[in-house]
Amino acid sequence: MGRSVKDHSGIWVLIILLIIGGLAGSALANLLAPSVPWLKSTSTVGLKPPVTIDMQFFNLTFGFTFVMGPLSVLGMILGYVVYRKW
Secondary structure (H helix, E strand, O other): OOOOHHHHHHHHHHHHHHHHHHHHHHHHHHHOOOOOOOHHHEEEEEEOEEEEEOOOEEHHHHHHHHEEEEHHHHHHHHHHHHHHHH
């Protein structure tokens, strides 16, 4: 059987829920950081500095950075759980 349109829209819902969960976790970590300092600890993964390809008539730049803290990861996990229950 072929995939339906709903299958393709489901991945976007998952991505949105993961982003919302990560943002909510980051915001909560910023609020609680003064009283619980270890919540502010983060790990950074990505391309630093961004990679640029210059072809004289066309410039292409690749770059990304993920900054993950404990509550960001927890928020993303909760976003995935919400997606699976939905």
